Amino acid sequence: MLPLVSSLRRLNVLVFSILALLQATANAQLTIEITGAGGNRIPVAIADFGGEASAGRVVTSVIRGDLERSGLFRMIDTGGVALSEASAPAFDEWRSRGADALAAGSIGESADGRKEARFRLYDVNKASALAGSAFVTSKPMLRAAGHRIADIIYEKLTGEPGIFSTRIAYVVKVSSTRYELHIADADGQNEQVALISKEPIISPSWSPDGTRLAYVSFENKKPVVYVHSLASGKRIVVANFKGSNSAPAWSPDGRKLAVVLSKDGGSQIFTVNADGSGVQRLTSSPAINTEPAFSPDGQSVYFTSDQGGSPQIYRIAAGGGEAQRVSFEGSYNVTPRLSPDGKSMAFISRREGSFRLSVMDLANKQVQVLTDSHKDESPTFAPNGRMILIATEQGGRGVLSAVSIDGRIKQRLSVSAGDVREPAWGPFNK
C-alpha cells in the first residue's frame, strides 16, 4: 500500500499510512489511516531540522505524523527549508504561509557519540518562543525523541498532555492455533511481542505504572488471570480458581485487581491483591456480574450485569454495598470504561443490531453514539482522555480504531496479517 497523497484543504479528510522500511519486521506492521478530522485545526509548521539530515528526517517525520494524526493540527508546507533551533525565524514569512506555530530544531552528536535532539517552538504571531528542549538520545531512539517533542508541542498548543510517547497493547490472532500479545508505540510502530500462545489471550489491562499487563490466558484450557512484567517476561498467576477466572481491572493505586471468578457459582466480581493474595467478593446478586472497571478515584467499580433481565451497566462502591444502575437506553450496554477525569464513561451499546462505541456524560446521563460500525468492542481511553481506542471489524478482519471523544476524528490501525483485537492503551510514560 502506497502512502496516499491528498489535499488537506479541499478534502478535510486525511489518509496516510506508515510503512515499515525493514522487511524483517514488516509481517505485523500496523497501518494507520485517518478518516475525518477536527474542524478547527491549528496550523503548525514543523521545519526540517538542521544538523544531521537523515536523523533529522526521522525526527521531523515522527513529529509531523503524530500531530497530523491527532486531527487537531494542520501541517503548513515548510518548503523544505532546514531551520535549527539556533537560527532566527523570519516570522513575517511564516505568518504569510499561515502558520500559527513553528517548530525548528537540529540533531547533533554529543561528545560520547550519542545523538542530541534540540528543538524550539515559536508562537509565530507573537514572534516569541513557547518552548524549547534538548534530549540526549541514540540512533534507535530517534523516534522516541520525536514523540517527546510532539508531546511538548501538543501540550503547549492545546493545553493538554500529549499521548505520543505512550504505548498500546493488543492481541493478534495469527491463526486458530497462534495468538500473540503485542506492545507498540501509540503510532503503531516499534511493535514487540510480549506473549505467544496456542490458545486465546483476552482482556489485557495495563498496571497504572505501565510496567505490567494483567490478562486472561486460555493456555491451560480454561481462563486464568496472569500479571506479566513486560521487561523481564516474568508472569505470576493472580487468579486460577476452580472454574473461570477473567476480566482483570487494576485499581488506580496498582495494589489490587478486580477480577471475575466463577468459583462460588455464576460469574461474580472479586478483588484480589496484585500478587494473588487476599481474595474478597464484591458483588453478590445471583445474576451475571462481569467487566469491572475502577473509577479513577478508586471509590467505585463500574460493571456489566444482567440482574435487571438484560445486560446493563451498574456501579458499586469499591468496598461493596448496593449496586446502582447506570445505563438505561436500549437492551444491551456492556464494557464500561471510565475516562481519566472520571466524568464520562465509554461503553458498547447495541443499536439496531449493531454494537457501537458510545459515551455517557456521567453528570447528566446523556449518551452519544460515536460510530456507525457493526461490531465495536473493548473500548480503552487514551491517558489524556481525548481518544478512545476500540476493536472493530472491517472486511471480516479485526482492526483497531481510535475515535475522538466527540466522534469527529477517526483513525484506523490494522496489521497486515491476522485479526487484531483487545486493545489497551497504556498510561503516561513517567
Place this chain on the structure above:
Amino acid sequence: MKQLLIPAVLALLLAACGSTPESPDSGGGAPVESRGAPGSVTTVTTGGVESRGLPAVLTDPKSILSKRSVYFDFDSYEVKAEYKDLVTAHAKFLNDNRQFKMLIQGNTDERGSREYNLALGQKRADAIKRMLALLGVREDQIESVSLGEEKPKDEGHNETAWAQNRRGDMLYSGEF
C-alpha cells in the same frame, strides 16, 4: 497537493535512552521534564497441555461416550431433553470411574462482548455440571469453565456457525 509520506524507521533495539532536558541556550524556552524511554519487552512463549490416551469406551465412535457436545438454543442456558441420555451416560461413567475427572467448557457465538460472552458460556457449562451433580457425580470430579466466544467450532459468521458454537463440551482428564 501535499505529500505526506512518513518514512518509518523501526527501532530494532531499544537501548536505554538517557534524557537530559535542558534549555538550548540561556534565553531558551521552558525545560521539559525527563521521562523514561519505553522499556524493552521480553517475549514469552506459553507451554501447552499434553494429551494422554483415553480408554476405548470414551473414544470408540460406536460408544455414546465418544459424544461430548451439548448444543444450546439462542439465549438459552438449559440442557435440552435430547441431551439427557448423553449427559446421563457420562454421569454413569464418572460414577463408575471415580478416578476420572471432567472439564466442561461452555461456549457462545461471537456476538457481543467477549467478557460478557465468557459469563454466558459459564452458565452453559454450569447447567451441564448441575445435571451431572444431580445424577450423583462428585463435585471434585467435575469443573465447569467457559471459553466464551474464543474457540468457535465453526468460524463462520452466520446462524449455522453460531448454532454450532452455542455449545458445552465435556472433556476427560487427558484430553485437556
